[in-house]
Amino acid sequence: MNNEEPLWEVFIRSKQGLDHKHVGSLHAADAQTAIENARDVYTRRMEGVSIWVVESKNIHSSNPDEAASLYDPANDKIYRHPTFYNLPDELKHM
Amino acid sequence: MATEELQKVFDDKIAEEIRIEPKDWMPDDYRKTLIRQISQHAHSEIVGMLPEANWITRAPSLRRKATLLAKVQDEAGHGLYLYSAAETMGITREEMVDQLLSGKAKYSSIFNYPTLTWADIGAIGWLVDGAAIMNQVPLCRASYGPYARAMVRICKEESFHQRQGFEILLTLCKGSKEQKEMAQDALNRWWWPSLMMFGPNDDTSPHTAQSMKWKIKRFSNDELRQKFVDVCNEQADILGITIPDDKLVWNEKRQHYDFGEINWNEFFNVIKGNGPCNKERLAARVSAHENGEWVREAALAYARKKAPKSPSGEFESFRN
Numbered sequence: 127m128n129n130e131e132p133l134w135e136v137f138i139r140s141k142q143g144l145d146h147k148h149v150g151s152l153h154a155a156d157a158q159t160a161i162e163n164a165r166d167v168y169t170r171r172m173e174g175v176s177i178w179v180v181e182s183k184n185i186h187s188s189n190p191d192e193a194a195s196l197y198d199p200a201n202d203k204i205y206r207h208p209t210f211y212n213l214p215d216e217l218k219h220m
Numbered sequence: 221m222a223t224e225e226l227q228k229v230f231d232d233k234i235a236e237e238i239r240i241e242p243k244d245w246m247p248d249d250y251r252k253t254l255i256r257q258i259s260q261h262a263h264s265e266i267v268g269m270l271p272e273a274n275w276i277t278r279a280p281s282l283r284r285k286a287t288l289l290a291k292v293q294d295e296a297g298h299g300l301y302l303y304s305a306a307e308t309m310g311i312t313r314e315e316m317v318d319q320l321l322s323g324k325a326k327y328s329s330i331f332n333y334p335t336l337t338w339a340d341i342g343a344i345g346w347l348v349d350g351a352a353i354m355n356q357v358p359l360c361r362a363s364y365g366p367y368a369r370a371m372v373r374i375c376k377e378e379s380f381h382q383r384q385g386f387e388i389l390l391t392l393c394k395g396s397k398e399q400k401e402m403a404q405d406a407l408n409r410w411w412w413p414s415l416m417m418f419g420p421n422d423d424t425s426p427h428t429a430q431s432m433k434w435k436i437k438r439f440s441n442d443e444l445r446q447k448f449v450d451v452c453n454e455q456a457d458i459l460g461i462t463i464p465d466d467k468l469v470w471n472e473k474r475q476h477y478d479f480g481e482i483n484w485n486e487f488f489n490v491i492k493g494n495g496p497c498n499k500e501r502l503a504a505r506v507s508a509h510e511n512g513e514w515v516r517e518a519a520l521a522y523a524r525k526k527a528p529k530s531p532s533g534e535f536e537s538f539r540n
């Protein structure tokens with residue numbers, strides 16, 4: 127039996143109104159211990175008001191080697207940006 | 221992609237100051253170098269708790285006890301940030317712990333010196349943390365993302381460590397004759413080992429050139445050591461105690477302090493395991509690990525027992 131405690135990724139909301147942000151990872155036997163450890167490791171100086179922990183094995187990520195093709199569809203669609211449109215300088219409030 | 225192409229993508233990123241992230245291709249030696257450096261750094265934080273923990277129960281006031289406890293707890297946190305950063309490179313926590321406990325992995329030789337008096341806690345904060353900060357600030361720009369991010373966090377927390385140490389020494393230096401002598405004695409014992417923390421001279425440092433090419437290191441050992449000597453001399457004047465080096469003198473031409481030769485025999489001897497406390501430090505880590513075995517086992521057994529009923533435990537989903 128594997129005796130290594132699973133790895134968890136830790137996300138912290140620094141204050142109400144902001145997103146949870148990834149801050150690092152830690153090992154813990156279960157979710158509750160992971161949250162308690164995250165409190166001790168990542169919020170010793172009032173860095174957070176809320177903690178998420180996600181077992182690392184449950185996070186799936188894109189492959190950086192495929193970044194070029196993965197993001198290619200966005201490259202040639204500059205008409206998605208407001209600056210693409212030619213409008214007169216006199217036009218205000220737009 | 222062929223290896224040459226991948227190498228070129230990697231080299232371009234390094235040249236353009238684009239951070240390397242865990243899933244990016246990287247040369248084997250880059251990975252090996254970083255695993256060695258980050259894990260040694262983590263071990264140093266963990267072993268570094270021992271000489272200071274020695275004084276927690278004997279701190280001279282509640283204020284000193286509370287700050288020393290907080291500092292030692294920070295060191296544990298720093299060790300964890302760094303172990304996590306190393307784990308992103310494919311080594312497991314268990315492997316690293318095994319390497320430390322079996323004596324295979326190194327940690328900073330400074331922690332193999334004893335803390336004989338309360339003034340040593342002041343000297344560690346001022347000099348050992350001071351030297352560590354000098355080393356660590358440039359590492360916040362290291363080319364490997366997880367390492368650089370861990371270092372940013374560590375550096376933020378580290379500055380209180382140095383200030384609490386200096387305050388301890390300042391209080392002693394303003395106290396009785398005996399207290400000031402105690403501060404001087406601590407400086408005498410910790411000065412040279414602190415200079416050794418920057419590692420061997422540049423011409424004998426095996427890894428420096430390559431690490432600088434990879435932008436893991438930004439300054440050489442000797443450059444950082446010189447910066448440290450330059451700032452410490454003025455700080456010793458404020459304390460009113462003397463750095464134990466009769467060759468320490470301002471060099472107008474270089475605009476730096478000249479200083480005496482480090483006893484490199486002592487340095488290599490301590491690294492080999494023959495310092496005053498090597499055996500004691502390792503024994504303390506082994507004992508902590510072995511005596512904690514039942515706690516880890518119990519925690520895992522409890523987690524397994526609870527797991528099948530509700531996979532997410534008793535915590536509500538964040539969307540609820």
